[in-house]
Amino acid sequence: MNLQNLKFEKKDQIAYVTINRPDKLNALNQAVMGELREVFTQIKDDPEVRVALLTGAGEKAFVAGADINELNKNNPVEAKAYTHKGQAVLDLIENLGKPVIACLNGYALGGGCELAMACSFRLASENAKLGQPEVKLGIIAGYGGSQRLPRLVGKGLALQILLTGEQISAQEAQRIGLVNEVVPLAELIPRAEAIARKIIANAPLAIQYTLEAVNKGMEMPLAEGLFLEATLFSVACATEDKKEGTAAFLEKRAAVFKGK
Numbered sequence: 001m002n003l004q005n006l007k008f009e010k011k012d013q014i015a016y017v018t019i020n021r022p023d024k025l026n027a028l029n030q031a032v033m034g035e036l037r038e039v040f041t042q043i044k045d046d047p048e049v050r051v052a053l054l055t056g057a058g059e060k061a062f063v064a065g066a067d068i069n070e071l072n073k074n075n076p077v078e079a080k081a082y083t084h085k086g087q088a089v090l091d092l093i094e095n096l097g098k099p100v101i102a103c104l105n106g107y108a109l110g111g112g113c114e115l116a117m118a119c120s121f122r123l124a125s126e127n128a129k130l131g132q133p134e135v136k137l138g139i140i141a142g143y144g145g146s147q148r149l150p151r152l153v154g155k156g157l158a159l160q161i162l163l164t165g166e167q168i169s170a171q172e173a174q175r176i177g178l179v180n181e182v183v184p185l186a187e188l189i190p191r192a193e194a195i196a197r198k199i200i201a202n203a204p205l206a207i208q209y210t211l212e213a214v215n216k217g218m219e220m221p222l223a224e225g226l227f228l229e230a231t232l233f234s235v236a237c238a239t240e241d242k243k244e245g246t247a248a249f250l251e252k253r254a255a256v257f258k259g260k
């Protein structure tokens, strides 16, 4: 992979993806979106990666939104195509089959907030600011903000954020459930790594099926979601890891999972 706008590393079953345009506050242009698609496709198919961490370069921004230089120039046909492409990249991240932890190290605005919401969950540094300022530019959210934000925080709070375009603090984002934890900037990646380690210790297929049950189930009526859960539960019961996990408990030893 020839990456110009992202840094990508793998260590101890964790993939580290860093959006790397700090001079433009890591704004999402088409090149960044293309590279995100490339990197997350590789992560999806790489059995050595169990969890991905997504963050921004520098100490100021996770992502300060879609690139306004591109937005300023594109025509409606291009805008429609870019939006569909961007939404597909965020869908890829949301449905990767592996947890992706958003590490918000500063501004997460517009497309940055939307990218974070497509991740499995979010941690923020104390200096992070979140928001959907699109209405200030005469546009609306285009990478899922009008859909994922109300699902995460409820309709009233989502509309307040989307209609005012105002930034909210990391602490406020935590209070409304948009981020899970707020930590000092220096502890952001170590805290995400500690959570990742706990996930990695668990059975890989159980993690994958849990992500599927929650992601797909939330879009279904409860009865269908429960049916999906029962189906995935029974598939999990057919895995070698279920045999190993239950046997290890009964034998009072640590389980050794194989993802089979």
Ligand code: COA
Pocket (backbone or CB within 6 Å): 023, 024, 025, 027, 064, 065, 066, 067, 068, 069, 107, 109, 110, 111, 133, 134, 137
């Ligand atoms: N697209 C393109 N460039 C962006 C950008 C974006 N979304 N956000 C920031 N930048 C660029 C600025 O143009 C500036 O570039 P320059 O140095 O070449 O002029 C650089 O990043 C630094 O940003 P700056 O505005 O000088 O930093 P600041 O600390 O004064 O303000 C923000 C930070 C985040 C409040 C401000 O940059 C901002 O409002 N950005 C746009 C947020 C937005 O509307 N996002 C949604 C887009 S749909």
